[in-house]
Amino acid sequence: MAEIVSQPVVKGFYIMRLLTAILFLLLSNTVFATPDTFILLRHAEKKEGPNPSLTEAGQARAERLVTLLKDYDIKHIFSSNYNRTLETAKPLSDKLGITVTHYNPRQLSALAAQLSTLKGNIVIVGHSNTTPEMVKLLSGQDVGVSESEFHKVFVVKEKSVTELSSN
Structure with missing residues (x-):
C-alpha cells in the first residue's frame, strides 16, 4: 500500500522539477535577451553650418529608409541629438510610432552596452565616424563611410555584417 501512495508523490516531484526547469528556461531567455539585428547608418545629406538640417536630397533619402527597412520589424531607434541624425530617423520613427532615443556619440561603448540589453531589431543613426x-563594436568587423557617402546601411546580425544601399 505504501508503494501505491508514493508513486503519485514521485510523479508530482518530477512534474514540479520539469515545470521549474521550463520556467527557468523562459526566464533565462528574457534575462539574457539580445537584439536580433542592428541596422546602422549615417545621417542623410546635410546642409552646411553648425548643427545643420537635411537638404531636400537628404529628406528624400530619409523617406526612402522607411521603405528599405519596412520588413525588419524595428523595435528601437537610436540617434545622436543633432538635427541631421534626428531628421534622418524621423520618417521611420513617425511611420512606426517609435520614440527616438538619443545617445552620446562620444560614448559609443556605453551605447553598445545599453543596446545589448534590448530585445528586437534596432536602428542606430550616426555619423561618418561613429x-x-x-x-x-557590435560585430568586430571594420567598415568604412567616407564624408561623401550617405547611402550605406549596415545590417549586423550575429556578428555578421551585410551592407545595403539607400539609393
Whole structure:
C-alpha cells in the first residue's frame, strides 16, 4: 500500500522539477535577451553650418529608409541629438510610432552596452565616424563611410555584417 501512495508523490516531484526547469528556461531567455539585428547608418545629406538640417536630397533619402527597412520589424531607434541624425530617423520613427532615443556619440561603448540589453531589431543613426565604430563594436568587423557617402546601411546580425544601399 505504501508503494501505491508514493508513486503519485514521485510523479508530482518530477512534474514540479520539469515545470521549474521550463520556467527557468523562459526566464533565462528574457534575462539574457539580445537584439536580433542592428541596422546602422549615417545621417542623410546635410546642409552646411553648425548643427545643420537635411537638404531636400537628404529628406528624400530619409523617406526612402522607411521603405528599405519596412520588413525588419524595428523595435528601437537610436540617434545622436543633432538635427541631421534626428531628421534622418524621423520618417521611420513617425511611420512606426517609435520614440527616438538619443545617445552620446562620444560614448559609443556605453551605447553598445545599453543596446545589448534590448530585445528586437534596432536602428542606430550616426555619423561618418561613429557608424563604422559602432559596427566594429557590435560585430568586430571594420567598415568604412567616407564624408561623401550617405547611402550605406549596415545590417549586423550575429556578428555578421551585410551592407545595403539607400539609393
